[in-house]
Amino acid sequence: MTSADPERVIAIARSWIGTPYHDQASLRGVGCDCLGLARGVWREIVGPEPFPIPPYSRDWGETGPREVLADGARTMMIEVSLAKADPGALVLFRMMPRAIAKHVGILTGPDSFLHAYERLGVIEEPLTVSWRRRMAFAFLFPQR
Numbered sequence: 001m002t003s004a005d006p007e008r009v010i011a012i013a014r015s016w017i018g019t020p021y022h023d024q025a026s027l028r029g030v031g032c033d034c035l036g037l038a039r040g041v042w043r044e045i046v047g048p049e050p051f052p053i054p055p056y057s058r059d060w061g062e063t064g065p066r067e068v069l070a071d072g073a074r075t076m077m078i079e080v081s082l083a084k085a086d087p088g089a090l091v092l093f094r095m096m097p098r099a100i101a102k103h104v105g106i107l108t109g110p111d112s113f114l115h116a117y118e119r120l121g122v123i124e125e126p127l128t129v130s131w132r133r134r135m136a137f138a139f140l141f142p143q144r
């Protein structure tokens with residue numbers, strides 16, 4: 001599987017900046033959450049979503065034996081090590097120690113990323129030490 005052009009991924013992701021936060025939505029300019037942002041970028045880069053996304057919990061402290069989000073991403077994307085996560089990569093964050101990864105962002109530069117955050121909507125911000133230590137998984141979008 002060949003990965004999509006990272007510059008195209010970043011340009012499409014940036015076109016979502018300013019979209020208001022709306023839990024479990026995925027409509028540019030109208031509303032999305034972090035997964036909805038990734039889903040919207042997927043649709044423009046790859047095409048239709050391969051399966052419907054079931055309802056999911058907003059609990060960032062959720063624990064469990066299975067990394068549901070990472071397992072789902074593995075079925076459709078190209079997993080890379082965090083050390084090889086360059087701009088254009090989709091990154092999953094573990095927001096609390098020992099919790100499963102439940103937040104999604106897209107790297108836009110060596111020290112920046114884009115994500116949808118409650119009350120702020122889709123924003124691009126610095127990839128600070130605090131965000132870096134929460135990174136758990138990284139994936140590349142496949143080429144159409």
